[in-house]
Amino acid sequence: xxxxxxxxxxxxxxxxxxxxxxxxxxxxxxxxxxxxxxxxxxxxxxxxxxxxxxxxxxxxxxxxxxxxxxxxxxxxxxxxxxxxxxxxxxxxxxxxxxxxxxxxxxxxxxxxxxxxxxxxxxxxxxxxxxxxxxxxxxxxxxxxxxxxxxxxxxxxxxxxxxxxxxxxxxxxxxxxxxxxxxxxxxxxxxxxxxxxxxxxxxxxxxxxxxxxxxxxxxxxxxxxxxxxxxxxxxxxxxxxxxxxxxxxxxxx
Amino acid sequence: xxxxxxxxxxxxxxxxxxxxxxxxxxxxxxxxxxxxxxxxxxxxxxxxxxxxxxxxxxxxxxxxxxxxxxxxxxxxxxxxxxxxxxxxxxxxxxxxxxxxxxxxxxxxxxxxxxxxxxxxxxxxxxxxxxxxxxxxxxxxxxxxxxxxxxxxxxxxxxxxxxxxxxxxxxxxxxxxxxxxxxxxxxxxxxxxxxxxxxxxxxxxxxxxxxxxxxxxxxxxxxxxxxxxxxxxxxxxxxxxxxxxxxxxxxxxxxxxxxxxxxxxxxxxxxxxxxxxxxxxxxxxxxxxxxxxxxxxxxxxxxxxxxxxxxxxxxxx
Numbered sequence: 384x385x386x387x388x389x390x391x392x393x394x395x396x397x398x399x400x401x402x403x404x405x406x407x408x409x410x411x412x413x414x415x416x417x418x419x420x421x422x423x424x425x426x427x428x429x430x431x432x433x434x435x436x437x438x439x440x441x442x443x444x445x446x447x448x449x450x451x452x453x454x455x456x457x458x459x460x461x462x463x464x465x466x467x468x469x470x471x472x473x474x475x476x477x478x479x480x481x482x483x484x485x486x487x488x489x490x491x492x493x494x495x496x497x498x499x500x501x502x503x504x505x506x507x508x509x510x511x512x513x514x515x516x517x518x519x520x521x522x523x524x525x526x527x528x529x530x531x532x533x534x535x536x537x538x539x540x541x542x543x544x545x546x547x548x549x550x551x552x553x554x555x556x557x558x559x560x561x562x563x564x565x566x567x568x569x570x571x572x573x574x575x576x577x578x579x580x581x582x583x584x585x586x587x588x589x590x591x592x593x594x595x596x597x598x599x600x601x602x603x604x605x606x607x608x609x610x611x612x613x614x615x616x617x618x619x620x621x622x623x624x625x626x627x628x629x630x631x632x633x634x635x
Numbered sequence: 636x637x638x639x640x641x642x643x644x645x646x647x648x649x650x651x652x653x654x655x656x657x658x659x660x661x662x663x664x665x666x667x668x669x670x671x672x673x674x675x676x677x678x679x680x681x682x683x684x685x686x687x688x689x690x691x692x693x694x695x696x697x698x699x700x701x702x703x704x705x706x707x708x709x710x711x712x713x714x715x716x717x718x719x720x721x722x723x724x725x726x727x728x729x730x731x732x733x734x735x736x737x738x739x740x741x742x743x744x745x746x747x748x749x750x751x752x753x754x755x756x757x758x759x760x761x762x763x764x765x766x767x768x769x770x771x772x773x774x775x776x777x778x779x780x781x782x783x784x785x786x787x788x789x790x791x792x793x794x795x796x797x798x799x800x801x802x803x804x805x806x807x808x809x810x811x812x813x814x815x816x817x818x819x820x821x822x823x824x825x826x827x828x829x830x831x832x833x834x835x836x837x838x839x840x841x842x843x844x845x846x847x848x849x850x851x852x853x854x855x856x857x858x859x860x861x862x863x864x865x866x867x868x869x870x871x872x873x874x875x876x877x878x879x880x881x882x883x884x885x886x887x888x889x890x891x892x893x894x895x896x897x898x899x900x901x902x903x904x905x906x907x908x909x910x911x912x913x914x915x916x917x918x919x920x921x922x923x924x925x926x927x928x929x930x931x932x933x934x935x936x937x938x939x940x941x942x943x944x945x946x947x948x949x950x951x
Contacts, residue, residue, distance in 0.1 A: 433842050457848030464842050470706050470767075471838050471893040481836055484847040489832035489896075515892060535847070 384409055385430060385539065385571070390439035391595075392425055399425045401595035402439070407588075409538075412565050412572045414582035417592035418616060423575040424464075424543050426592065430573070431462035431541050443539065457485035461532040462541040475519070475527045476512040479503055482534030502534035506560065522553030529560065540564065542574045546581060554578075558585040583607045584628045591615045607631065637890065641904040648911040652687065653680045655915060657923045678811045686814040687806055687914050687928075688907045690873050693820040693865035695906025696827050696899065698880025699887070700858045701752075703838035703895060705759055708888070709771035709944075711880035712866040716778035718877075720751025721863075721870040722801050723785045730792050737816060741871055748870075749863035751781060756859070768944065804874035804929030806914055814872050820865045824903070827861050831895040834858050838893070875929050876910070878936025883909055885943050 385407040392400040400422040407413050415423040428434040430441050432448050441448040443459060451459075461482075479502050483495040491499075503512050506526045516524055525545060532540050542561075546554040562585055564570040576582050582589055582603075589606040591599040598615050599606055606612075607629040612620050620633040654660055658675050660668075668676065698711040705715070712718050724747025728735040731743070755777055759770065789798040827834075833854040836844050844851040869876060883906045884898075891898045910928065913935060917926035 428842075431846065433845055452848075453845060453850070454848035457846065462842070462846050470708070471703070471835065472888055473835075473894055474892060477892070477894040477897070481832075481839075481847060484832065484836060484849065489829075 384444065385573070386442040387426070387430065388440050388442070390426070390429055390436045390441065392422075392429060392434065392437050398595050400429065400436070403592070403595070403597055404439075405590055405597060405600060407571065407573060409571050410565060410569045411587035412561060412574065412585060413588040413590060414586040415573065415575045415590050415592060416577070416579055416582050416615070417598065420594075421592040422595040423592050427462065427541050427543055427573065427575055428464075431460055432456060433462060433464075454485060457535070457537075459537050460539040460541065461535045461537040462543070463528050463532055463545065464543045465547050472515050472517055474513050474515055475508055475530070476503065478516060478527055479508075479512075479530045479534050482531040482536075485535065498534050498536060502530040505533055506530040521548050522550070522556065525549060525553070525557060526560075529557070533564070537570075539571045539573065542572070544575050544577065546576060546578065554581060561585065579607070579612070579631050579633075583631065603629065638901060638904065641901070641908055645904060645908050645911070648908060648915060649684055649688070652684050652911055652915055655918050656680065679809070682811050682814050683806050683809045684911075686809045686817050686872060687911055689817045689820050690804075690869045690876060691879065691907040691910035692824060692903040694869055694876060694879045694910075695883040695902045696824060697862040697865050699884035699895060699898065699902050700827060700834055701862055701880070702884055702888075703834045703893065704855050704858045705756065705770070706838055706840070707759075707767055707770045708885055709767060709881065710759075710774060711771075711878070711884075712862060713875075713877045713879075713881060714771035714774040714778070715755045716751045716774055716781055717748050717755075717863060717866045718870055718875050719778040719781040719785070721745070721748035721867045722798070722875070723747050723751070723781050724867070725801055725871065726785050726789055726794060726798055729794055729797060730788065737871070741816060741867060744871060745864050745867045748867045749860065751777075752859050752863050756855075801870055801874050802929075803927045804869075804876040804932070805925075805927040806873060807925050807927070809872070817868055817872050820868050823861050823865050826857070828896075828899055830854065830857055830861075831899055835893065835895045873928070877929065877933045878940055879906065879910060879932055882936045882939045882943070886939075 387403055387405045389402045389404050390400055391398060391402050403426060417423055425434065429436045479499050480491060483491060483498060487495050503509055506529060508526060508530055511519065511523065516527060519527065545557055558581055561572050565572050586603060589603060590597060591606060593615055599611050607622060609620055609622055612631065618633060619635060620631045623630045623632055654662055660672050660676060664672060694712065701710050701715060702708055721744045724744030725740055728740040728743035732739050755774055758773065762773065785798065789795045833849055836847055836849050837851055837854040841851050884902055887898050887902045887905055891901050910932060913931040914928050917928055917931040920926055
């Protein structure tokens with residue numbers, strides 16, 4: 384379980400994350416939603432020790448993140464930030480291999496290669512594993528990065544806007560993979576996501592942030608209501624039930 | 636595949652290099668050298684070949700490391716002020732210790748080139764405009780500023796003549812006893828190989844590195860020390876060799892990718908072949924005179940550099 388205890392972070396005078404406490408269930412997909420500048424990405428960065436909080440603490444499976452060695456954490460938690468401006472020419476397989484760095488420190492063993500092959504297969508990248516990343520489309524690239532985090536073999540996978548710049552087909556593909564990661568492999572997935580319908584359809588829990596504070600949290604059914612969404616986004620939405628999925632219509 | 640050609644080419648060129656020179660030494664004489672020939676062979680030709688190889692290998696690898704750490708394809712010891720800072724260090728050593736020993740010069744020059752490279756990396760962090768072509772321009776300006784400070788002090792202390800010896804890379808002065816310092820670079824190349832994965836991961840960005848549990852700052856620091864020290868050694872023994880660390884890694888990156896562990900041996904080989912070729916060319920073009928290596932590499936290298944810039948525009 385990830386426990387966030389009254390974490391705050393400010394830039395200058397502006398509190399980006401303001402006294403946030405939240406617990407995240409194991410083996411589920413939790414989506415962080417909220418308007419721009421609500422502090423979602425910052426919170427994710429703090430949980431994954433990419434940033435340090437000004438106050439408060441984060442515990443992963445009861446261990447304080449701040450006091451855990453970075454190398455050990457890398458075997459427990461993986462974070463993928465939006466990395467569209469990658470300047471290095473790496474092959475897909477090389478990239479996925481780097482996921483094994485926390486275990487191998489650069490010297491890949493047989494076991495590492497098994498994990499790498501598995502991750503590539505899981506993301507259906509076999510055909511393009513020797514291609515360079517700059518030859519791939521946005522969706523393929525995103526899949527390659529997710530394959531790397533799978534090879535990293537962590538219990539927790541954090542993704543900062545994984546659907547950014549992807550078309551609908553690829554977005555659905557990515558979300559289905561995340562669903563499988565949670566359902567089949569028992570991974571705990573945390574994502575920052577803008578499209579509330581993707582959050583509604585594919586996640587188990589939703590945490591809504593606004594101005595650095597938690598505005599609402601709960602199951603999809605609890606959060607996807609006209610009233611709660613109005614609180615979060617300040618706009619009227621009608622919620623339609625289609626095939627047992629709650630779909631928000633916000634085109635007024 | 637390509638590597639095999641490079642190895643063959645390297646052997647051929649090395650062999651040629653040993654037998655090109657004012658005093659004619661033919662491979663046929665190999666087993667019946669006159670005294671004079673033996674002396675020239677061991678005192679001049681062999682040291683020259685070894686120093687060319689080491690300089691080519693280390694400068695190319697340094698360039699590759701810099702390009703990864705700065706995440707910019709056009710950053711190299713030439714375009715980041717590293718070489719100019721090393722030269723400034725040599726001048727300071729000459730001023731402070733009037734008859735500086737090679738080791739003193741090396742240490743002072745190393746400190747300066749390291750400081751200069753760090754400073755450039757700090758400037759890079761501050762620059763908001765991440766246009767890949769803008770950054771090496773900043774580096775060149777930075778290098779030129781340091782270079783003009785060097786000239787100023789050299790002029791004041793009547794050391795202009797001394798300094799110009801380090802301005803233009805030149806292998807013709809290399810003889811036994813004057814190049815051995817370059818051997819220090821060999822362990823550096825080994826360290827570079829051990830750290831190759833770390834450099835590549837660091838090149839993917841600080842967040843990416845931290846996610847994988849890599850000590851980002853340590854990797855960057857090790858990389859910059861390797862770059863600064865090996866550049867210093869080359870500048871001290873041979874002089875400035877521009878563009879080598881820029882051109883070679885870029886060519887290797889095109890056909891071999893940026894995973895340093897895969898590309899390191901190709902970079903080393905191509906670097907050695909390239910500089911050896913330029914040196915032989917410089918020796919035969921106006922035979923029996925010589926064109927210094929700094930000039931031949933500079934002309935050919937900058938030509939390739941321009942080509943790379945244009946190419947970049949095409950697919951960027």
